[in-house]
Amino acid sequence: MLEARDISVTLGRKQVLYGAGLRAKPGAMTVIVGPNGSGKTTLLRAITGDLASRGTVTLDGQDMRALAPHSLAERRAVLPQASVLAFPFTVHEVVRLGLTGRIALRPDAAKLPSRALEQVGLAGYGGRFFQELSGGEQARAQLARVLLQVWEPVQDGTPRWLFLDEPVAALDIGHQLQVMHLARRFARAGGGVVAVMHDLNLTAMFADRVVLMLDGRVLAQGAVREVLTDQNLSRAYGCRLRVSSLPAQGATYILPQAAEIA
């Protein structure tokens, strides 16, 4: 169980988070949604220890920020919202950066970067220069690196965690579904997933738990239909949104009210 409580962050002179908190379980996919600037990335970075914050973050009751860097690297992998590469690395070299800790000691370790690339639909791309890939291909190559870092969703009985900041923002719909299925498989195998998303329909389709943020606070968190309501979404996004369902498929979908778009 991951628990972040009362997280406050000030960046420069601006307070960005005001006592935000979330709970996430291994075996489940937790999705953070909310408008631009609401603090999703900041909350994720505070939880993963990439940003100093007030409040507490515990992983199975242990203070996550007290973990040594090498233990932290084994327990969780982080896909940042944007990453810049200054050097002309090949795709294989980028993905291989994820090969750390005990995963690197597996007898099949040398083959794992290629297998991670296959999982994100980039088989055969290893020898190409990362900077020469398209935006969506770069995003998937970074995801392969992150997947490699926590290749076994549960290691020695301890769940591993994936923290993904907008993992599908640059992807076409086919690859979006591929990546969401990958994340879900990781969770179903016992790992924990916390993802920041803008696509409310994919969120409704894949999330087990949703955290809705607004203005540096958590407006609501819980099951999909508890959090993704007309009222919560319209308030958070400042436009009229309607949550409906297709009873036959048991699927929830969200559409803007056309009259409000113009």
Ligand SMILES: Nc1ncnc2c1ncn2[C@@H]1O[C@H](COP(=O)(O)OP(=O)(O)OP(=O)(O)O)[C@@H](O)[C@H]1O
């Ligand atoms: N270094 C910084 N200094 C001052 N303010 C910052 C800094 N970084 C982020 N902010 C502000 O903090 C707020 C939250 O930013 P954050 O990146 O967490 O938003 P977000 O919810 O991830 O948005 P998006 O959907 O656009 O990615 C924004 O108002 C942003 O302008």
Ligand SMILES: [Mg+2]
């Ligand atoms: Mg963000």
